[in-house]
Every structure is written in structure tokens, then in C-alpha cells.
Amino acid sequence: MQLPTYDDVIAAAARIEGHAHRTPVLQSATADARWGAQFFFKCENFQRMGAFKFRGAFNALSKFDAAQRKAGAIAFSSGNHAQAVALSARMLGMPAVIVMPQDAPAAKLAATRGYGAEVVLYDRFTEDREALTKGLAAERGMTLIPPYDHPDVIAGQGTAAKELLEETGPLDRLYICLGGGGLTSGSALSARALAPQCKVYGVEPEAGNDGLQSLRAGHIVRIATPKTIADGAQTQYLGEYTFGIIRRDVDDIFTVSDAQLVEAMRFFAERMKMVVEPTGCLAFAAACAALEGGAGKGERVGVIVSGGNVDLARYAELLA
Numbered sequence: 001m002q003l004p005t006y007d008d009v010i011a012a013a014a015r016i017e018g019h020a021h022r023t024p025v026l027q028s029a030t031a032d033a034r035w036g037a038q039f040f041f042k043c044e045n046f047q048r049m050g051a052f053k054f055r056g057a058f059n060a061l062s063k064f065d066a067a068q069r070k071a072g073a074i075a076f077s078s079g080n081h082a083q084a085v086a087l088s089a090r091m092l093g094m095p096a097v098i099v100m101p102q103d104a105p106a107a108k109l110a111a112t113r114g115y116g117a118e119v120v121l122y123d124r125f126t127e128d129r130e131a132l133t134k135g136l137a138a139e140r141g142m143t144l145i146p147p148y149d150h151p152d153v154i155a156g157q158g159t160a161a162k163e164l165l166e167e168t169g170p171l172d173r174l175y176i177c178l179g180g181g182g183l184t185s186g187s188a189l190s191a192r193a194l195a196p197q198c199k200v201y202g203v204e205p206e207a208g209n210d211g212l213q214s215l216r217a218g219h220i221v222r223i224a225t226p227k228t229i230a231d232g233a234q235t236q237y238l239g240e241y242t243f244g245i246i247r248r249d250v251d252d253i254f255t256v257s258d259a260q261l262v263e264a265m266r267f268f269a270e271r272m273k274m275v276v277e278p279t280g281c282l283a284f285a286a287a288c289a290a291l292e293g294g295a296g297k298g299e300r301v302g303v304i305v306s307g308g309n310v311d312l313a314r315y316a317e318l319l320a
């Protein structure tokens with residue numbers, strides 16, 4: 001297995017240029033004063049379709065040959081990867097099929113259909129989505145793009161941290177929201193190349209700490225679907241590629257509770273006027289917890305805010 005490298009991130013950056021947004025890096029004097037560090041927020045909640053996943057999907061689909069383009073792309077996802085593949089396919093003029101759970105957030109189902117993809121629903125508790133998707137892919141000759149465990153997806157996700165570090169210069173720490181590990185492994189490739197001294201941390205929901213368990217065990221640990229408000233990080237296991245990079249390039253993995261996620265979400269709303277989805281708050285929540293424990297005081301701390309797609313009724317309920 002050949003792991004993607006920083007050169008692949010550079011190639012991905014060239015492919016997505018002019019198609020993905022170069023998202024802003026925001027600062028907050030209030031956050032800096034409250035926690036005693038200098039924060040740099042890479043705001044992927046302002047990315048196309050509202051999350052970094054556009055980067056990986058667009059990069060992967062851009063590499064399709066003529067036959068693959070004609071048949072199109074297929075993906076299974078409960079959320080942002082679905083929209084990312086749907087939008088990328090539309091922009092590149094190819095068909096897309098997205099396999100989604102029946103109980104996916106209404107906003108995400110509507111957005112995926114809105115981007116022109118055909119949505120196939122399945123029951124999360126009784127059906128095997130991977131088998132279903134592979135069957136459909138074979139039947140229609142479509143290319144399956146997984147949400148994280150694919151070299152082109154990882155390389156695309158790595159472009160966010162590349163942009164961040166090119167803009168800020170070296171950072172002392174970089175916190176990244178961690179589900180299946182596409183964003184964390186891609187970010188780690190960029191950080192190792194651009195800021196070798198920077199500590200790189202993945203952050204998971206407390207209920208779903210399979211990444212932390214895997215790092216400690218030295219092999220991929222599988223868990224049951226975790227119960228957490230961070231629906232973008234309800235993954236049960238890291239991928240082969242993502243774990244290969246994470247175990248080599250990531251310094252540690254932290255976890256945060258749902259209550260900490262809500263506090264971070266409230267801070268983003270009140271102080272930075274940003275709507276950030278629960279999963280997008282993982283990195284900031286962990287950075288705050290570390291600083292509250294004295295780790296990282298006075299340092300330059302990078303935080304990847306991974307996405308902002310949350311049903312507004314749900315958002316209001318969580319903040320109430």
C-alpha cells in the first residue's frame with residue numbers, strides 16, 4: 001500500500017484551484033484573551049457546500065478518465081461527503097449516485113438532491129451500506145469514492161492545512177476534527193512538510209474514541225456506532241491509508257464530550273458570528289480543554305473548523 005505524500009497534496013491544490021474556495025483564516029481577540037494563546041481558525045464552514053469534504057471529492061473526481069466520467073461517481077455517506085461528491089460531479093458534468101441513511105439530517109438529504117445527485121436510501125440498522133453501494137457501482141459501472149480512505153481524498157483534504165500554514169507560517173499546535181481520518185491524515189502531511197515542529201492532534205467525540213484506541217493499540221480498532229451529536233465523526237474505524245499516516249505523523253488524539261462541543265458551538269455563534277456544526281467544533285473544544293489544563297499557553301494554535309452544515313432547528317435545540 002502506497003501512502004499519499006505531500007506532493008499529492010500539492011497536486012490536489014492545483015486541481016482544486018479556482019473550483020474550491022480559499023477559505024478565510026480568522027482570529028479572535030476574545031478567544032486569545034480568554035484561553036491565553038494565539039488562535040488561527042481555518043474556516044472550512046465557509047467552503048463550498050459548507051465543509052472541507054469538497055476538497056477531497058473534487059480532487060478525486062477530477063482524476064477520472066473519460067470512461068469513468070461517463071458512468072459517474074457513487075458514494076455512501078450520511079452527510080457532507082454526499083454533498084461534496086454530488087456538487088463535484090455536477091461541476092465536472094458527470095452523474096452521481098449517493099447512498100444515504102433514511103434518518104440522515106433533512107437538510108443534508110435536501111442539499112444532496114439539490115446538487116442533482118440521485119439519492120438511494122437505506123436502513124442504517126438492518127442494511128449493509130457498503131454491500132449495497134458496491135452492488136450498485138458494479139451494476140452501473142460507477143466509480144466508488146469512499147469518504148476518507150482513498151489517497152486522492154486524503155490529498156484533497158490536506159489542502160486546507162496547506163493553505164492555513166502558508167498563510168500563518170509555522171504554528172506550535174494544530175488541532176483537527178477526526179472521524180475516519182481523511183482530514184487529519186491529509187492535514188498531517190501538510191504540517192509535516194510545512195511546519196515540522198508543529199504538534200498535530202486529531203480530536204474525536206468521547207463516545208467514539210476508536211482513533212485513540214487504535215493509536216494506543218498500534219492497529220485499527222473497530223467500535224459500535226457511537227452516540228454523539230458530532231454526526232460527522234460517528235465513524236466506527238479509521239481507514240488503512242488514514243491510519244498509516246496518523247500513526248506515523250500525528251502526535252496524539254484527544255476526545256471531547258458533547259457538552260464541550262455545545263460550548264464551542266456557542267462561542268463560535270456568539271463571539272465569531274459563525275454557524276459551526278457539532279462535528280466542526282471538535283478541534284476548538286479540545287484546544288480550549290488543553291489550554292484550561294495549561295497546555296499550549298502563549299502558543300500559536302491552529303484550529304481547523306471543519307464544517308457548518310447543521311439543520312437550523314437542531315442547532316437552536318442544541319444551543320437552547
Ligand SMILES: *Cc1c(COP(=O)(O)O)cnc(C)c1O
Pocket residue numbers: 051053079080081147148157177178179180181182183184232233235277279280306307308
Ligand atoms: C467528515 C467530517 C469530519 C471528519 O472527517 P474525516 O476525514 O472522516 O476524519 C469532520 N467534520 C466535518 C464537518 C465532516 O464533514
